[in-house]
Amino acid sequence: MAAESTPHLHSLLFVLNPISGDIDKQNLESTITAFCTQRGRQAAFFHTSGENDLDKLRAHLAANAYNAVFAAGGDGTVNLVGEALLGGKIPLGILPLGSGNGLSKDLGIPQDMGGALEVIWKHKLRALDTLHVGGHFSAHLADLGFNALVVERFCSGDKRGPGAYIRIALQEYLSYEPVTYHIETDREQFEGPAFMLTIANANTFGSNVVINPDSHLDDGEFELCLIEPFPATAALGILYHLYTDAFDTSVYTKRLRCRRASIQVMGQPRVLVQVDGEPLTLDTPIEVKINPRSLQVLTPAPY
């Protein structure tokens, strides 16, 4: 689709998460307002509270008309705004202000405020697939196993930002015991133990780990990316593969491409799952479905 210059993106809502990314947001509203006013746009703000934000945001959107809604936070804030806009015509914009900002990186959205705001007047609209994971909305990545545990510890801790995540991952790695998964997709079956199992609509974690290379956010399919149990001596090699777009070249990895999946975790009626960075405890089996091209997103215009 051609890049659009859009005078119609006049009235903009910014959904601000005050705690995301350990970032000082004291001057954020005045910076955004000045940016928008200089370019003849109108900015309004909605502050998340961490309590019942989806219902509150839906009520706000039902009572007020906007041309686009920006998630100003991390992947959890993007998930919130994405779910509120799901299936509608109002596009989602992203101001990456979280710890990882995975979806914004996958979409090529500039990580600096000025660059990210530029999509207001110069952008390409993309309709992205989204997922339902055990009944929960996901726009980016969800997983079970090791990373879900690390995300849960991260979210219950009092430190945010990438440093806190790495510290917890190193602590948990030494004692982590893989579990066995039984997976049925619309195409195949898999049964075996895994260190982690990622349900991937997108490619890359906020940490820049490429868990699902060469897949697209709007191809009507998702991938189940398995890292099988590995000896400690293989850990660095696997990390190297994950940081160099080479997931499939490790002997400890496997990917299942599908449109629908049912994930059973042997011996566990309930299991920890992280969905777009938020830890949840879900009943098994976990049913995963794709909702093709269900979310309109503002992405940078190609030059």
Ligand SMILES: Nc1ncnc2c1ncn2[C@@H]1O[C@H](COP(=O)(O)OP(=O)(O)OP(=O)(O)O)[C@@H](O)[C@H]1O
């Ligand atoms: N006012 C608030 N007080 C406390 N928690 C909040 C508040 N607003 C939102 N939250 C919580 O913030 C979390 C979402 O944070 P978000 O994912 O946007 O940032 P992050 O975790 O720092 O970044 P990333 O997901 O990119 O690593 C949700 O758990 C949400 O409940």
